[in-house]
Amino acid sequence: MKVLMFGWEFPPYISGGLGTACFGLTKQLSKKNVAITFVLPKIKGEINNAGIRVIGGQNYVYEEMEEIKKSAEFLEKEIRVSSSLRPYLSFSTYKEYLDQLKKTEGEFNFIKEQVETSKSLSRSQSIDFSGDYGDDLLSEVTRFAVVGRLLAKKEDFDVIHAHDWMTFLAGVEAKRQSGKPLVVHVHATEIDRSGENGNQDIFNLEKYGMENADKIITVSHRTKDIVVNKYGIHPDKVSVVHNGVDLDEIYQYDKNNRPFKRDKIVLYLGRITMQKGPDYFLEAANLVLQRKKNVRFVMAGSGDMTRKLITRMADLRIADRFHFTGFLGKTEREKLFAMSDLYVMPSVSEPFGITPLEAMRYNMPIIISKQSGVAELLDNVIKVDFWDIHKLASSIVDVLEEPGLTETTESNWEILKKMDWGFAAQKVINVYSECLSRR
Amino acid sequence: MSVSVCFYFQVHQPFRLRKNYNFFSIGPDHYYEDDKINREILYKIIEKSYIPTNNLMLKLIKKYNGQFKIAFSISGIIIEQLEKYAPYVLDSFRRLVDTGCVEIINETYYHSLCFLKSKEEFKEQVTFHKEKMKSLFGVTPTTFRNTELIYNNELAVEIEKMGYKTILAEGVERVLGWRSPNFVYYPSVAPKLKLLLKNYRLSDDVAFRFSNGGWPEYPLTADKYANWLHAVAGNGEVIGLFMDYETFGEHQWADTGIFKFLEVLPEKILAHPDYCFQTPAEAAATYPPVGPFDSREYISWADIDRDLSAWLGNPLQDSALDFAYSLEKPVKESRDPNLIHTWRKLLTSDHYYYACTKWFNDGDVHKYFNPYDTPYEAYMIYINVLNDLKLSLRDRGIDC
Numbered sequence A: 001m002k003v004l005m006f007g008w009e010f011p012p013y014i015s016g017g018l019g020t021a022c023f024g025l026t027k028q029l030s031k032k033n034v035a036i037t038f039v040l041p042k043i044k045g046e047i048n049n050a051g052i053r054v055i056g057g058q059n060y061v062y063e064e065m066e067e068i069k070k071s072a073e074f075l076e077k078e079i080r081v082s083s084s085l086r087p088y089l090s091f092s093t094y095k096e097y098l099d100q101l102k103k104t105e106g107e108f109n110f111i112k113e114q115v116e117t118s119k120s121l122s123r124s125q126s127i128d129f130s131g132d133y134g135d136d137l138l139s140e141v142t143r144f145a146v147v148g149r150l151l152a153k154k155e156d157f158d159v160i161h162a163h164d165w166m167t168f169l170a171g172v173e174a175k176r177q178s179g180k181p182l183v184v185h186v187h188a189t190e191i192d193r194s195g196e197n198g199n200q201d202i203f204n205l206e207k208y209g210m211e212n213a214d215k216i217i218t219v220s221h222r223t224k225d226i227v228v229n230k231y232g233i234h235p236d237k238v239s240v241v242h243n244g245v246d247l248d249e250i251y252q253y254d255k256n257n258r259p260f261k262r263d264k265i266v267l268y269l270g271r272i273t274m275q276k277g278p279d280y281f282l283e284a285a286n287l288v289l290q291r292k293k294n295v296r297f298v299m300a301g302s303g304d305m306t307r308k309l310i311t312r313m314a315d316l317r318i319a320d321r322f323h324f325t326g327f328l329g330k331t332e333r334e335k336l337f338a339m340s341d342l343y344v345m346p347s348v349s350e351p352f353g354i355t356p357l358e359a360m361r362y363n364m365p366i367i368i369s370k371q372s373g374v375a376e377l378l379d380n381v382i383k384v385d386f387w388d389i390h391k392l393a394s395s396i397v398d399v400l401e402e403p404g405l406t407e408t409t410e411s412n413w414e415i416l417k418k419m420d421w422g423f424a425a426q427k428v429i430n431v432y433s434e435c436l437s438r439r
Numbered sequence B: 001m002s003v004s005v006c007f008y009f010q011v012h013q014p015f016r017l018r019k020n021y022n023f024f025s026i027g028p029d030h031y032y033e034d035d036k037i038n039r040e041i042l043y044k045i046i047e048k049s050y051i052p053t054n055n056l057m058l059k060l061i062k063k064y065n066g067q068f069k070i071a072f073s074i075s076g077i078i079i080e081q082l083e084k085y086a087p088y089v090l091d092s093f094r095r096l097v098d099t100g101c102v103e104i105i106n107e108t109y110y111h112s113l114c115f116l117k118s119k120e121e122f123k124e125q126v127t128f129h130k131e132k133m134k135s136l137f138g139v140t141p142t143t144f145r146n147t148e149l150i151y152n153n154e155l156a157v158e159i160e161k162m163g164y165k166t167i168l169a170e171g172v173e174r175v176l177g178w179r180s181p182n183f184v185y186y187p188s189v190a191p192k193l194k195l196l197l198k199n200y201r202l203s204d205d206v207a208f209r210f211s212n213g214g215w216p217e218y219p220l221t222a223d224k225y226a227n228w229l230h231a232v233a234g235n236g237e238v239i240g241l242f243m244d245y246e247t248f249g250e251h252q253w254a255d256t257g258i259f260k261f262l263e264v265l266p267e268k269i270l271a272h273p274d275y276c277f278q279t280p281a282e283a284a285a286t287y288p289p290v291g292p293f294d295s296r297e298y299i300s301w302a303d304i305d306r307d308l309s310a311w312l313g314n315p316l317q318d319s320a321l322d323f324a325y326s327l328e329k330p331v332k333e334s335r336d337p338n339l340i341h342t343w344r345k346l347l348t349s350d351h352y353y354y355a356c357t358k359w360f361n362d363g364d365v366h367k368y369f370n371p372y373d374t375p376y377e378a379y380m381i382y383i384n385v386l387n388d389l390k391l392s393l394r395d396r397g398i399d400c
Helices: A017-031 A058-079 A091-103 A112-129 A137-154 A165-178 A190-197 A200-212 A221-231 A278-291 A306-315 A330-339 A355-360 A389-401 A412-417 A421-438 B035-063 B076-085 B087-098 B119-137 B153-161 B200-207 B222-230 B258-270 B280-286 B315-326 B328-333 B337-345 B362-368 B375-395
Strands: A002-006 A035-040 A046-049 A052-056 A159-163 A182-186 A215-218 A238-240 A264-269 A295-300 A322-326 A342-345 A366-369 A382-384 B003-011 B070-074 B102-104 B166-170 B194-198 B238-244 B275-277
Touching: A002 A017, A002 A137, A002 A165, A017 A035, A017 A052, A017 A159, A017 A421, A035 A137, A137 A165, A159 A165, A159 A421, A165 A182, A165 A200, A182 A200, A182 A421, A190 A200, A190 A221, A200 A221, A215 A221, A215 A421, A221 A238, A238 A421, A264 A278, A264 A330, A264 A355, A264 A389, A278 A295, A278 A306, A278 A322, A278 A389, A295 A330, A306 A322, A306 B315, A306 B375, A322 B375, A342 A355, A342 A389, A355 A366, A355 A412, A366 A389, A382 A389, B003 B280, B035 B076, B035 B087, B035 B258, B070 B087, B076 B087, B076 B119, B087 B102, B087 B119, B102 B280, B119 B153, B153 B166, B166 B280, B194 B238, B194 B280, B200 B222, B200 B238, B222 B258, B258 B275, B315 B375, B328 B337, B328 B375, B337 B375
Parallel strands: A002 A035, A002 A159, A035 A052, A159 A182, A182 A215, A215 A238, A264 A295, A264 A342, A295 A322, A342 A366, A366 A382, B003 B070, B003 B238, B003 B275, B070 B102, B166 B194
Antiparallel strands: A046 A052
16 A cells, blocks of 8 residues: 655654654554555655655745646635744744754664765754744645645656644645645644633634545544534544654663752653643652652753743742753653653643653653543543642652552553554554545 | 052953854754854954053063052863963963062952852852963962952951952942042941952043943043053052953054054053052052941942843843753752853853843943844843753753
């Protein structure tokens, strides 16, 4: 089976869970003899990562200015998109991310043999992207839609698969051009990112993609409910495929030698944005520190709330117990997991939430918010409402004081083995087959 | 009726911290300073400012045969950097002091804010600096100026008790009221002490505005400036021109004409028969104080606010200061001179200046002097370093 896949992130160009998920899934699909052409908006040339052909949309863009104009006019009419758009990141956050990416370039060792390529790629990317991920995202999305149409003419494929709203238009255009079935994959919705007051244009684009798709994949039942209830999609059209977890790449670290021997480390790792609930983590940390001294809190990541949280932390006078690491590359991220004693994911709204599973690879207890998709898969972990900082604080204390509390008959590892990306890939293949058999 | 012009120059450079001192450095990595950056900046300043300015000052002192006088306050940590990287610059300062026309002023060795937090630490740092001046230049200072001209009544009392004769402060209007900064005052609570004030308008005309093309008085010539100084005659006795020494050649580059300006300035000033140059100590001894100077609030020479808000007041700065001084007792308990020295270097006021979030107007100046990208970055690096220091103390079995 041949799949034309549209994505916005792919290693080594990752800002969050989307790129990781796309990589994990496509790697396993490829093992199951699915040939994937993965299209990113912004790389030059073509690379091959773990058997997946990754091509850049921009190669096609500049020759086709007329098409782009037409497409933009069409879009404005058809779905009334007018204002500036924003994906997962605000412009400043994204810029911060790009800067960090440049600093930690060496950390991305997914494709060692292409170090040279990726260096030049990321340089050109940072130039081309300046502005594009901020106010001008709409034109970016539009251009990508044109790419979709052009590729549908040139490439040979059976199914189209588009990841998240930035690529939905491209997917729909490819479908129009080719008549091949379209699967849209919802990793997150505007409802998750911004609550009920999200960007209407993005909502419209999401809805447009879902309505024009043959099948929709959501990463959790929680997200399926949103797709059905908020976007008005028939439930039969939606299949749930939970994300998997990559069990390779465990960082070897001797905890006995770590610098904070006397202290337990409680970890938050993710973008520092409203959706992820970092402020609840900080407030809970403060409550814990009022009762307990031998504990440290680490907040890893970057995002538009960083400055606000640093200021709040300083105000609380817990600078000797609460640490910010900034954006981390792959190796440091794994090292931090290995150093930690408890992982907390306090997300306000999390379609899935891969990081608790990554934490579990290091055999540490986790506390997750009830407002996360991954909670559906984990029966024996502590779940709290993201807003309940008192419950979160007392849970942290409980786990730290009684590590046995979270022990179950099944080890973390056994649980994780059932969440292999292979299972997810098989479910995705079933969705493809369903689409094809219907024709 | 004579008028004395008092030049006092601040010579100081901090030990900047490594920008890559991150969370993972805490524990394994006890080296905090960015040697490369510090060395590079030092050499740049030496070449652009210290050496050419020292040479010019020496030339002027010789030329005017005792009539041209200046004063320096040289922080302990710039001296340590010069001792390490450029001892010939110290020789050059020594030659200046040896002329007898240069007064050496006392300050806190580490250019710190310690008076705000620990009187004990303050006395120690002042004493260190005094001893360092004695050993380097063979003089015992009788004039004191606190870091960044930070001053209040309480400080004056302490300085009087410590036996100083003269203290320097900013001529802040909200304290002076209708009165002029161009006289000798005494601290309201320490009447034995003489107080000399900075005339900030005339000082900043040189230090900040000299090369500002947008300034209506641009370009500032020595003739024009001397006229302004001469206008004080009849309604003032002392003109305190206090500024960073790096003004010459570094803040105002050589191509702005700052050195030519300085070279002819004494001649222009001395053209008026009532005008002379005096060091702060001499001026304080010459003129009887005209009245009390009463400041319960802290004042300083920084920014347009002339208070502590360049270093303190936002949560980042306040938390950093609290954290640093919470380590005083345990650090001293270690009795390890290296560790104590390391901690003290972290008390330097610049670390707090970098975490200032006042961006408007003054922000530009802050940014110019700030090696870090944002105040948040500066703060986190500083906090990481303090965390490592605290961890080392704990590893030595010291409770903290």
